[in-house]
Amino acid sequence: MGARTIKPWDQRLDETAFLETDADDQTIIRVPFTGVVKLRSLFVKAGPQDHTPDAIYLFPNVENLDFADAEAA
Template sequence: MDAVHTITTAKNKIAVRCLNEAEDGSCRHIFKPWDQRLSTDGPSLLSDDDDPELLLHVPFTGSVKLQALTVIGGPNGSSPAKLKVFINRDDLDFSTATELAPVQEWDLLENFNGQMEYPTQVAKFNGVHSIDLYFPANFGAAATEITFIAFKGEFSERKRQAVEAVYEARPVPSDHKVPGGDQMGQMGM
């Protein structure tokens, strides 16, 4: 993955959340710069024992055109085996994620060094403000482990500013004088 196009600062890390994580907040530590993808500093994301499912919600601070993603999993069959992706939803839980058709899904390979990149159908991933990653299964371990996730694409910052507007319940004509307006009435116009 080209580090220039890897989206690292666009995530709202505080709002990242995961259902079924063994340690609350550990999902925030798997988003690292590309050159630190193999680092073992910080906790990895683990599912609860005997339940390999994970549902990760990642909000962005702007609009993203997602081109690819990388997932590095744990050893001994704990890497995720499947991935279903949903975009711009805030209401997903496990039952909804299993019932809804994903925007795209992949059969994953065990990827320990981050060299496997999963391309997206780019036309479906324009204007992404949040992404939900549903990992329903792993390669046979009791729990799923993820040590790194990266998104590749284009990021545009949200430009939101307050708009100042004054509304009048009843307009007062003397408040809105038009230069030369008095002469128009005299000319018969």
């Protein structure tokens, strides 16, 4: 589900594919790269004000991340 919400820049405003959690207020999105990258920015288009994330955390080079690991970091 999350893979189709990661879009090229020219499709960033397309709202037909989106990610929404219904059971929890947290989600983990893993984006694997095939080579070494230097992430310079992350564009998040969020919904109305009461549906936006309070915080976004990036965990580079973590192969197997779960909620317990993320909360402990």
